[in-house]
Amino acid sequence: MNFDLSDEGRMLQDGLRRYLTDAYTPDARRAAVADGFSADIWSGLAEMGVIGALFTEAQGGFGGTGFDIALVFEEMGRAGAVDPLIDTGLLGGGLLAKAGRDDLLETVIAGEMQLALAHTEPGGRYDLSRVTTTATQDGEGWVLAGRKAVVVNAPAADMIVVSARTSGSTGDADGIALFLVDASHLTLAPYPLVGGGMASEIVLDDVKLPADALLGGAGDGLxxxxxxxxxxxxxxxxxxxxxxxxxxxxxxxxxxxxxxxxxxxxxxxxxxxxxxxxxxxxxxxxxxxxxxxxxxxxxxxxxxxxxxxxxxxxxxxxxxxxxxxxxxxxxxxxxxxxxxxxxxxxxxxxxxxxxxxxxxxxxxxxxx
The missing domain is CATH 1.20.140.10 (Butyryl-CoA Dehydrogenase, subunit A, domain 3)
Known part of the structure; x- marks a missing residue:
């Protein structure tokens, strides 16, 4: 098996390595660690097409394979970068792609929107099906109630994808839905992360959402x-x-x-x-x-x-x-x-x- 990079992959790797080497000066890194990320570096990554490399052509990108993802993030790690490519790109953007929200995904790829995923809850550990936050139908809309923990990039996010249970009990694989929520409608408690970047605890106190806030079907979340x-x-x-x-x-x-x-x-x-x-x-x-x-x-x-x-x-x-x-x-x-x-x-x-x-x-x- 040939593990050599394609010409396009080699160009992306070389360009990204040079850009990160120049951009992540000691002062720039300290500022990015303190603030959660650097808006200037983020704009540069988007302009280079780095965010687009995480998505397929059908989704508006130009990559999306496992090797594209590995190439980009190895270079990000080599520079010690703290930019929220995982949270805005692969998690938030990935969920938008699966829900068919191409209009918003285009904005993410262009570097004009920050996203976060609010799924982890206190005591949840690593079990994706452990969701106690509830989503109750209210007319044509929804009402969310619960609490989310360690929501990475939430302080900088414009929109936050929130998981909630529409049916069943904690630990059930069925009945989990995802909702796209304007971050300004949520109560955040921000704090810095040990490895750089910012996260937040989120309290959902009967947050009312319109019907189109639902991503996918009511039971497709998990x-x-x-x-x-x-x-x-x-x-x-x-x-x-x-x-x-x-x-x-x-x-x-x-x-x-x-x-x-x-x-x-x-x-x-x-x-x-x-x-x-x-x-x-x-x-x-x-x-x-x-x-x-x-x-x-x-x-x-x-x-x-x-x-x-x-x-x-x-x-x-x-x-x-x-x-x-x-x-x-x-x-x-x-x-x-x-x-x-x-x-x-x-x-x-x-x-x-x-x-x-x-x-x-x-x-x-x-x-x-």
Whole structure:
């Protein structure tokens, strides 16, 4: 199998890498981390067509394959970018695409709209079917009541997709619907995330919505969420791969320049062996991401997804621990790039299911 990029893919990769290298100066990164994202960088990504690369031609983009997603997010990870491509593009935009809201999706691809997905609830962990928020019909419209937790990018979002239960009880696979809500109609409690960006708690206190706020059918929500989260999980795995590569490069450079006993510490055999172990594990992670990208639309997608996210979580922990130990105290300072990259890579394991959760799901699928 040929894993080389196409000419178009290579052009996108080279252009995106150059753009992010120039755009993410230390000052720009600090500002983006504090504010949640940079409007200027976001506009630049849209102008380059990066958002469009996440969608098929039929949806108004020019890519949309697993390899397109992996390419974009590996470069985003390599730069330590905090821009909400996952939340606005793959989650929010993906749900708009599935609901046939082409008018709004066009605005998202153009970089003119920010989205967020409000699905996670207190105590929900990683179970997509655990929804206690209710949606009650009120004439031709709906009334939402409940609470959502850790809604990434909500403070910057223009519209928020909210999941709610129209029937059944907590944990039922049926009866979950999705609603597109103007963010100005919601009560937000914003806060910064450890790895950069912003999130919010949301209180839904009998929020009234018109009939056209419903995305898809009243019971289609869970199936739509499963599909877009699979693509988002590939994205976060590819982002982790880019973060690992950036951390590896920083660590190798440090080992070459930091001297002890009159020579670079990279000449010490014990550190060479530890760095070789890290490199091997990163290559294992790369193979897993490539495998998942190739099987994103296949029948065994979930099996590959769980295996990949589990491996990424384990390798990410090793890379973070080894790099900080080899750097010493400088590795955890805000002024040094490793501090931001390590925090962001650590938090990858907590999005869309940690390593243990995906190991359990993999075992369950293999045993079925």
């Amino acid at each position: 199936a739509m969420l499963v599909e877009v989260q699979a693509r988002a999980t590939l994205a976060v795995c590819a982002e982790a791969l880019g973060l690992m590569e950036a951390i590896r490069a920083l660590t190798v450079d440090y080992l070459k320049t930091r001297k002890q006993f009159g020579q670079p510490i990279g000449k010490f055999q014990v550190l060479q062996h530890r760095m070789a172990d890290v490199l091997i594990e990163i290559e294992q992670a790369r193979s897993a991401v490539i495998n998942l990208a190739g099987n994103l639309d296949g029948d065994d997608r979930d099996l590959h997804l769980h295996a990949t996210k589990n491996l990424i979580g384990e390798v990410a922990k090793l890379v973070v621990e080894e790099s900080i130990q080899m750097h010493g105290g400088i590795g955890v300072t805000e002024e040094y790039d490793l501090g931001h990259l390590a925090k962001r890579l650590t938090m990858v394991d907590h999005r869309f299911g940690d390593a243990l959760y995906h190991l359990e799901r993999f075992i369950a699928l293999r045993a079925a």
